[in-house]
Amino acid sequence: MTTLEAGASTFEARGHATKRAPAAVVRARLTPWAYQAPLLIALVVWVYGPLVFTAVLSVLDWDLTSPDKTFVGVDNYRQLVEEPEFPRALARTGLYVLALLPFATVLPMALAIMLWKRPGKASDRYRSLLFMPVVLAPVATAVTWRFILDPLGGVVNSTFGAVGLPEQDWLGNPDTAIWAISLITASRFVALNILLYGAALAALDRRAFDAARVDGATEWEITRHLVVPQLVGTTALLAFLCAVFAGQWTFTNIAVLTQGGPANSTDNVYYRLYAYAFTFFEAGTGAAAAVLIVVVLTALFGLSTLVRRRRVTS
């Protein structure tokens, strides 16, 4: 580590040396920002600027194209809260989170533990297969599902028909569509979370489990009482990420397969935002929805950071 310190003090020495010439000082101050420039421009122009722009749009009544924009104050927000669509979309976003939660936690945990218990070539192969849904194009998968669930020629209905189960218009029936969309989105969560549980498991010390085994514990007991308790932190994190990403990951499937329908039964807040702006051309209402989403997400992330900090300190 002495060389490291020497290196650090060399940086400082150079910094002091430059202080003698003002032009060089300015240059030294500006150099880091020159490297940061592309990132800074990207953030200002494409993230934070647009967020401010969205906030401004949210108090206007505007159809995206015409020259007249009217200032309407909080009317757009009032519309979101008072009309039934947005609160319902919010509730459905919660329903998606609940439907996807087992696919984000229990199922990938069980599969990851199975893979971890017997490391080797076979497990590696399963691992790469099970991860694939993460890289597959969501639209290609969605249009394939439309074909699979086709009410007339789809393989699900022809199989159901063959064994005497009731055939359904899975994506066209308000009672089944939201579950169909959830199930279609589920494989992505399972796939990614197997990997994340795998990382948590790889950090565990196998010797503790070997000791328990020598003491006569069964595999099930070891899993239940020694392994699973150590995955609680990971599970909490993945449940939180599921709450945040369920809405975003169902978006593509909703946009491609149901456009929020039938009878708004598959709508969520992200699709609602999109529909306000690009189906109904109410830029202000869409922007107000975006602002609400960002505020809620920021609060969620802030809360989770606080909780994690308290867990670390206490």
Add this chain to the structure above:
Amino acid sequence: MSRRDGRSVPDSSVPDGRGPGGGGGAAAVTRHTVLALAAFAMLFPLLWALSGSFKPGTDVYSSSPFPLPGTLENYRYALREFPIGRLLLNTFVTAIGVTALHLVAGVLAAWSFVRFAHRGQGVLLAAVTVALVVPPQTLIIPHFLMITEVGLRDTFVGLVVPQLSHCALAVLLLREHTRSIPPTLIAAASLDGASPFETLRHIVLPLLRPALGAVGIVVFITTWNEYLWPSLAAPSPEHTTIQMGLQLFETSEGPEHGPMLAAAMLATVPVIVAYLLASRRIADAFLQAGLR
């Protein structure tokens, strides 16, 4: 979300290939059955699309798992009647463009974060981290208005450049990798009189090459799969991407499922090939991305 977690990678190099306990035949059979069933269930759409894409005509609706006798008719039809080739090229160019922008911005910023302890760095880092959690859907309205305003709607520039809004991930991943370069190496270059840029070019970049590859592949795949932004920014077939093109098969005369499945396969194969070539590294990169 901690940095240390990000480093740990599913460990399969444990020498003890037999693994602990049990070992009984019945247990192994159960295990393989469960895992194989899980893999089959998760990849079922892919397998069904693959099989269906080779079934001729209305055979596409048959429940037979194997397309016998198989035909390339759907592929020929999709490529002849729809601009699939063009769309694939568009998607490739777009993905390469976005990846290049992300890597350039990412490397320069990462190097600045690690090499200079300048004022305002903490704020900037916080701004990057917050940008990571802003959902892309909440930015589409302003992005759409901005590119329309400057006349870049339905151009490659308008399609590619706003996707810099997702660059936070590349920046943070590359910063982690740059930080793991031994400081003594950087200090030594500095002592030898190398400028920060020379150090970046001759010392840091060569060491970052594997990380650039992994991050680049993740950005490439994400951009290749992107749907929402291309649908708004570049709706015309001259500029749009293959994900948008898959919607073309919902024609007024009803869906053309066979050719659609063929096109879906063509949209998927490049990503699968990229994945199979470097599945371990891609999984690792996603792992680090997912833990953030």
